[in-house]
Amino acid sequence: MKLLFTLFLSSILLLAGQFRLKLWEKNTTFGQFLNNHHIDATKFYAKVDPNDLKYFTSIMAGAPYFESVKNTKEHLEKLLIPIGEEMQIYIYKDKNNSYNYSIIPIKYKLIKDEISFELKKSCYQDLKELTNNPHLATYLKKIFKDTFDFTKLQKGDKITISYEQKSINGIAWGEPKIKAVLIQGSNKEFFAILENDKYKILSNNIQTKSIKVTKKRYLVFKQPLSHMRITSKFTYKRWHPILHRFRPHLGIDFGGHVGTPIHAIADGKVIFAGWIRGYGKVVKIAHGNGLISLYAHQSKIYVKKGQKVKAYQVIGALGNTGLSTGPHLHLGIYFHGKPVNPAHYINKKIALNSTTFYKKIVQKVSSLPKALKENEKRIYKKLANISNNKPYFWKDFNATISLDLTQGISIAQKKGSLNAVSN
Numbered sequence: 001m002k003l004l005f006t007l008f009l010s011s012i013l014l015l016a017g018q019f020r021l022k023l024w025e026k027n028t029t030f031g032q033f034l035n036n037h038h039i040d041a042t043k044f045y046a047k048v049d050p051n052d053l054k055y056f057t058s059i060m061a062g063a064p065y066f067e068s069v070k071n072t073k074e075h076l077e078k079l080l081i082p083i084g085e086e087m088q089i090y091i092y093k094d095k096n097n098s099y100n101y102s103i104i105p106i107k108y109k110l111i112k113d114e115i116s117f118e119l120k121k122s123c124y125q126d127l128k129e130l131t132n133n134p135h136l137a138t139y140l141k142k143i144f145k146d147t148f149d150f151t152k153l154q155k156g157d158k159i160t161i162s163y164e165q166k167s168i169n170g171i172a173w174g175e176p177k178i179k180a181v182l183i184q185g186s187n188k189e190f191f192a193i194l195e196n197d198k199y200k201i202l203s204n205n206i207q208t209k210s211i212k213v214t215k216k217r218y219l220v221f222k223q224p225l226s227h228m229r230i231t232s233k234f235t236y237k238r239w240h241p242i243l244h245r246f247r248p249h250l251g252i253d254f255g256g257h258v259g260t261p262i263h264a265i266a267d268g269k270v271i272f273a274g275w276i277r278g279y280g281k282v283v284k285i286a287h288g289n290g291l292i293s294l295y296a297h298q299s300k301i302y303v304k305k306g307q308k309v310k311a312y313q314v315i316g317a318l319g320n321t322g323l324s325t326g327p328h329l330h331l332g333i334y335f336h337g338k339p340v341n342p343a344h345y346i347n348k349k350i351a352l353n354s355t356t357f358y359k360k361i362v363q364k365v366s367s368l369p370k371a372l373k374e375n376e377k378r379i380y381k382k383l384a385n386i387s388n389n390k391p392y393f394w395k396d397f398n399a400t401i402s403l404d405l406t407q408g409i410s411i412a413q414k415k416g417s418l419n420a421v422s423n
Contacts, residue, residue: 021168023063024061024063114383116160118155118158131392144201158185162181188203191368221311222264224329229256233343256327257318258317262316263311275321279330281321283295297318
C-alpha cells in the first residue's frame with residue numbers, strides 16, 4: 001500500500017511543472033517546432049488521429065502556448081496548445097519515453113474584481129500600473145467608441161470598473177468581460193452597464209445617440225434538414241463516443257434517417273465535394289466574407305466542386321459514412337477558418353461587413369440615479385462608493401508559472417483516453 005501511494009504521489013508531481021507562456025513564431029509549422037526541440041516530427045504525426053490534424057496544421061502566428069523545456073538543450077518536457085478558451089492539446093512523454101498527445105480541459109480561475117482610481121497619466125498607463133492588464137483600457141475604449149473621447153479625460157477624473165477575467169495561475173486568459181463602468185469628473189458623468197450582451201450607456205454630458213452600422217450585404221441562412229433533431233451541440237469540451245477521449249465538437253449533429261435530403265443553408269459556391277477521413281462524404285460551400293459551411297457523413301452527394309447553389313437547395317443525402325455512431329448530419333460553419341457555433345446562424349439573417357463591435361443605447365439624463373432601474377441603481381451606487389481600492393495585479397505575460405495538470409489529465413485517464421505519463 002505504501003509503495004502504491006508513493007507511485008501515485010510521484011505521478012501527481014510529474015503532472016505539475018514550470019511553464020512559460022509564449023507566442024507562436026511567424027512562418028513556423030508545427031513540424032518545424034518539433035524538430036527544433038529534437039523531436040522526430042514524422043514519428044509524432046504517425047500517432048496523430050487524422051481528425052486532429054487540423055488542430056496542429058492551423059496554429060496561427062502569434063497564438064499563445066505554454067512550454068516547459070530543459071534549459072540546457074532545449075529539450076521539450078511538456079507543451080500545452082490552447083484550442084479556444086476551454087480545451088488544449090497536451091503533448092507529453094508517454095510510458096515508452098516517446099512523445100504523445102491528448103486533448104484535455106484548460107484549468108482556469110475566474111477573477112472578479114473592481115478598480116477605482118483617479119486619472120494621473122492616461123487611462124492606459126494608469127490601468128497598466130494598477131493591474132498589469134493593458135487589455136482593460138482597450139476594451140473600455142471599445143465600450144465608449146463613438147460616444148466619448150478618452151483623450152478628453154482630465155487629471156483627477158475618477159474611473160471605476162467592475163469586470164471579470166479568466167486567470168491561468170495569475171496570467172490573464174482570454175478577453176476581459178467588463179460588466180459596468182462609472183466615469184466621474186467635473187460636470188460630467190458616464191455610466192455603462194452590460195445587459196443582454198450589449199451596453200446601455202447613460203450620461204449627463206451627451207445627447208441621445210444611435211450608432212450606425214454599415215451592413216453592405218445580408219445572408220439569409222436556412223436549416224439543413226426539413227426536420228431537425230439535435231443529437232450533439234457545438235462545444236470545445238466534448239467526450240467522443242467512439243474514440244473515448246476529449247475532442248472539441250466544432251459543429252452540430254442532427255440525427256435522422258439515411259437518405260433524408262440535406263439542404264444548403266445559404267447561397268454559395270461548392271468548394272469541395274468528396275471524401276474526408278473521419279467525416280466520410282463531405283460537401284463544403286463558400287458563402288463569401290470568409291464564411292464556409294461543411295456537411296459531413298453523407299450517404300450521397302448531389303453537387304460538384306465549382307457549382308453554385310441556392311439556399312435550401314438539396315446538395316446530398318443524410319448518411320453514416322466516416323467515423324460515426326449512427327446516421328446523422330454533422331454541420332460545421334467556419335468564419336475565416338475559425339469554427340463558429342452553427343446555432344448562431346441557422347434560420348437567421350446575418351449581416352455581412354458589419355463595422356460595429358458593441359451595440360449601445362445612449363441616453364442623456366439630468367440625474368443618473370433617478371434614471372436607473374433598481375438593479376442598475378444598486379450597481380451604480382456600489383461603484384460610486386469605491387475609492388482607491390487595491391485591485392488584482394496580474395502576472396507578466398512572459399512570467400514562468402507552475403501549472404498543475406492533475407485535474408484535466410485525471411479526467412482523461414479515467415475515461416481511458418490518455419496513456420500513463422512519465423518523464
